[in-house]
Amino acid sequence: MNLSDSRVIDAERDLVWAAILDPEMLKLCVPGCQEMTGTPEEGFTATVVQKVGPVKATFKGAVTLSDMQPPESVTIAGEGKGGAAGFAKGGANVRLEAQGAQTVLHYEVEAKVGGKLAQLGSRIIDGFAKKMADQFFTNFQDHVGASPTEETDPEASEDTPKKGWLKRLVT
């Protein structure tokens, strides 16, 4: 399965770069992520609960980062094992392009699934991956980018942590 797309993130490139290497941030953004630990140098380990069509499983995975060119690009490789549900593994090339105060995030993902995921989910896996990516970037935008909620609804921002991740970090 191959998936490539690009997203405009409403934040500066350095901030986006830092965010994609932060396990806490990734935990917030990866749909179904229960646990995420590690460092960019050592790699991350993660636990993700997901349902692909009829297959629901807890995936335990390891992710390594290589070819890091801060703050421009990184190659990500990972594998998640879901026990009887099978496995998913793959890699992604991520490239960040500064565009004023915004950042364009380009990604190319190559992934393969095996076991029950392939046997029962092959027809829906492309759609599933697309949905996962959309959800990830929606979350990412919510946490990293300037929060549109904040701008349109200043009252809500006073007592809720709805601020973007970076703004919480710097304010």
Add this chain to the structure above:
Amino acid sequence: MPKDTGIGAATVRREDVRFLTGTGEYTDDIQLAKQTYAVFARSTVAHGTIKSIDTSAASAMPGVLAVFTGEDFVEVGGNPAGWLINSRDGEPMKEPKRPVLAHGKVRHVGDAYAAVIAETVEQARDAVEAIEADIDELPAVVDMNDALSGSNFVHNEIETNQCFDWGWIEDNREATDNAIKNAHHVTTLELVNNRLVPNAMEPRASIGSYKASTGEYTLHTTSQNPHLTRLLISAFVLGIPENMLTVIAPDVGGGFGSKIYHYGEEALVLAAAKKLGRPVKWTADRTESFLTDAHGRDHVTKIELALDADGKFLAFRTDTKANVGAYLSNFSTATPTFLHGTLMAGNYTVPLVYVNVKAVFTNTAPVDAYRGAGRPEATYSIERVIDKAARELSMDPIELRRKNFVKPDQYPFASAAGLEYDSGNYDALMDKMEEVADVAGFETRRKASEAKGLLRGFGVNAYIEACGIAPSNLVGVLGSRVGLYDAATVRVNATGNLSVMVGAHSHGQGHETAFPQVVAEMLGIDPGVIDIVHGDTSKIPFGMGTYGSRSLAVCGSAVVRATEKIINKAKKIAGHMLEASEHDITLSDGVFSVSGTDKSVTFGEVALKAYIPHEYPLEDIEPGLEETAFYDPANFTYPSGAYACEVEVDPETGKVRVDRMTAVDDFGNIINPMIVTGQVHGGLAQGIGQALVENTTYDENGQLLSASYMDYTMPRADDMPMFAVDHNQGTPCTHNPLGVKGCGEAGAIGSPPTVVNAVIDALQSGGKNVTHIDMPVSPARVWDAMQNAE
């Protein structure tokens, strides 16, 4: 005149009462005291090195009694191939070991590398998830061309993925090449015989049990041939003495070939039962069936037909790659060779046939015999290329076939592919087909379809198959490691009822109804007093089981021979009772009479005398009335047929609808025409399923994508037309006592090329020059072919 009993009667199947009322007893229905449950850990990768398997967490889970890995079976034997094939250069085939559980490497998705035994199936399933297997994924070998050209081996120890390179008939190779080189016309076709999942309604299941006090093992299992399974386990795999192992195949819900073979799960439950001292049951779930039942077909073929200017066939030359999957299953080497190559002369007087078959290991499930086994592949290749030749030469496809048919006065006929056909009348079958299918009315129907915007096509096919696989002497020379006889014991009880113990196994064939018809006819008694016993090695004589449409021709003949012995002995007893010579005794309608007198005794009186031998000539005749016969046939039987199909193709969508299907078969003599009709219907449905919808798909990583009914399409009743079936044109088999041939596989052999020929005809009628579409002829493929033809 239809009869209502005995041979030729359309007797209702007595076994259907229990099948239709939910009272059949299948392996999974059997509950043994203190039974435990096995669940297997199966590979999720197609190819990988097993670095370590940590079972400690699984072993500590609630209810877990034992965990086995491949390490536990290193010392026991492999599951062998039943047929030795030698390559063209004389080298024997490669036979890598097929272990009980994978060891060292996993070689296909679903390959079992560990098993958990627990108190409940749920506990076993949970524990399987806790097994920590470190398996290093290797690149998968999936495509047969890649397998043959690359250096990535499924079995490292043999350093090739080619199992064998077989030529048939090797002495004809040069002459065939020359005939093709010099022919007036050569038609060439490249095709794929699509891989199929057997999909028996009942998944495989096994229960192993062990009695420590006597050392006896019992295996209840879903088998088409319990004695063969016992032999394989005893002689090759576990070494249990045959007299210490009983194999019971109770009611079995369909096999289609996939339950011929011995599988590792059977050995595992026996070994586990001994270790635990408790019965161990395993029942496959549907995914396991998809992943691990031996698949069928999977040939990639190039066939050439050479013809002279008059349309006489000069030679068939075939080049086939046959996928055997990751391991050799028991008959996987016989199926693409002697069950395929020997049929490559078809129904025709063609003088030269040469077949080359390369069997190829890949990281996919093993492939073996599936309903028809080699013969559907042969028929499909031959009948598709003939159809293409007829179109290229602008000849009528029926006339072209008739021009080359073996004629009735040519029997026995030595075919160019090495078989001796004993009987047949292919023109008579074609005549009958033309009548039943109303070929004359086709053009009218075509116009009616065109008026609806649909393209109607007519397809025809003639097939021959070799059934009742035999004789032992011949198959031994050809490499078979087993004999192919069968056996029956007829036991007449004192009160005049009979138990007939047969080596054949019934899993949908209706033996419990048909075999009594034979015995009842011979003895002149009511078939209702005759009971068939099958499937239990402790009760039946050593028989080879049911596959290759052999039960009636081979085991039925053994039943005849045993019944003849019963009659001979009964005549002696009757002679004594009537104070006459046994030579003067005649048997008619169940009554023994002295010729030319009114003195007689009934069959029941003779039976009683045999067991209560008062005033009995013990010095001349033993008490009792029980006889056994083993029957080893002199030749295969050769059923044949002429099939026709009409399809409607929607040119807007590519959707194919089978509108008419006609099957005219020569099965020799018929014992029960209703059962025969049912067998043909089932075969047609399976053949049409292969032609239109069924397909097994592995991705490039060896992942099985069509592993459930969401992605593997099964034919449904509404995919089928009403079938027109005729089997009144039989020419009796000349070498078995019943004159019968075999009907179980015919429909699945004859129908796929008929359907595809009809689809091509429909597209041609719509002005699309499409010459071939691979099965399944799905709407997407048809639509694609139509677009590319423009």
